[in-house]
Amino acid sequence: MEMHFQYLDMRDADRVRCATYMLRDDVSLWWEGAAQGVNLATLTWDQFKDLFYDKYFPADVKGRLTMEFMSLRQKDSYVTEFIRKFDMGCHFVPIINRDTAEKLRHFMDGLRPTIGQDVMPMRPAGYDAANACAFQGGQALRDINVEMQRKRHQAQQSSHPSKR
Template sequence: MEKIFRVLECTDHQKVTCATFMLEGEANMWWKTSRQILEAQDPVITWARFLETFYKNFFPESLKERKEVEFLHLTQGSDSVMAYKKKFEELAWFAPAHIDTDAKKAKKLLRGLNPQLKGSIVVLKLRSYAEVLERALLLEDSQRGTIQGNSSKV
């Protein structure tokens, strides 16, 4: 929604109105009670106030801390590079201080790759997240081709 808000140059009031209109189920019930509390404190509900209240309810600090730790310990394991990338990007939201530059993000991605991929990529001294990801995907494809090629010769 924030992407839409930037494009449309929405005011705080418009952001809150649109976002709360989209809430469903539990989130909608939460908003009905939270809105009354927020308006009693200050009738002007800014986007920042809405987000702070929303995140406190749906993403409590304990959850954010668990997700940050999960991100810091994330490794590729037996996942494909794309599956690892997906988990990486989902959890990265909870640990912005650890990847506040492209170089830090690239290093973190590289550190979590499987040893055979990491060993081939680290020597390249890539500094960009996109470059590390691209090399990992290429190497993974190459290794699959080698494995498939060898198995077809047997």
Template sequence: MPPRRRRGPRVEEQTEGSVGNPPPPPPPPLPQPNKREYIKVFRKENPPKFDGLGEPPKAEAWVRELERIFDFMGCTDKERLACVTYQLTGPADFWWETKRRTMDPARREALTWEEFKEEVYDKYVPMSYRRAKIVEFHTLKQGSMMVTEYDRTLCEMTRYVPELVDTDKNMAAKFCFGLRPEIRAAVASRRGIPYSEVLGCALYVEEALPKNERAINPTPPALPSNY
């Protein structure tokens, strides 16, 4: 008898589609908000318009108000730039139309909100104005202002030098440095406390001063124990 041939392991025939389950289809793309929808929501917030006329603070206030609305809506850069064009009127509208037309097409398509703000600031908030504000911040003192007025002025000016007051400690130090001597003398010992407490101490000292001596008083009252 002839020897039998050894058979190897049986290989099952594989047909198309039997290797494994096919990969699941990719998820459908998220629906993009309709342009008219988010512009409609934007207009409901009563956004301010800007004509390019007036002093630099007007342009700064316009940008800040728009940013509050955009942050509330959660707008993307593209949506912000689409909405903001509706708020430019008069000379500002002609300026931006000319700026876009003369801008490099690649940069125009990739323009971000921060870049748009830089364009607005370069045009309507000149560098000379911003430099003057920086000098004003460094030389800011309470002088004849009440503590609340001094605090408000200081907070308004921090936007020109955010890197110098980037912590609560730095903000408190700057506030104390500009206080009138009679108030600063009473608050100086309270080192290391938050800005809100430094402000509270200064308000207490000011309130305790006689009305006719609040401008100059060489002997400030002692702070209460709870401070």
């Protein structure tokens, strides 16, 4: 569950209300019980996140997810999949998540070299700019691969005429 809100001026109570509205199934049932033990009028966003993460990401899971994040590499996955995993993992490594330069460096280090070499000359100012550049590079690489497969298929068709 992504718990990130764009509107920083949103009050804590509103953030909690929006997040709990989105809860489904077992998580919704958990919140019904957890809400009984907190003062909703004074519950801060950070306190809500702490309750949520303590319930669904105990220390051993956080440790495993932190290790996965620290060794995260794009490899053969699409850029969008790498970005999704990167964003999720950032929540468990606040020292990287809060430091914009370190977040950008870690992201760039994880990109597939063929995409990273396209992003580096653009000198992205931050993580979001690097995302956009990487996405464009990934799309271009995918388009090239599709075109190469099409040409290879055409070459195979012309070198092996069908029998009549």
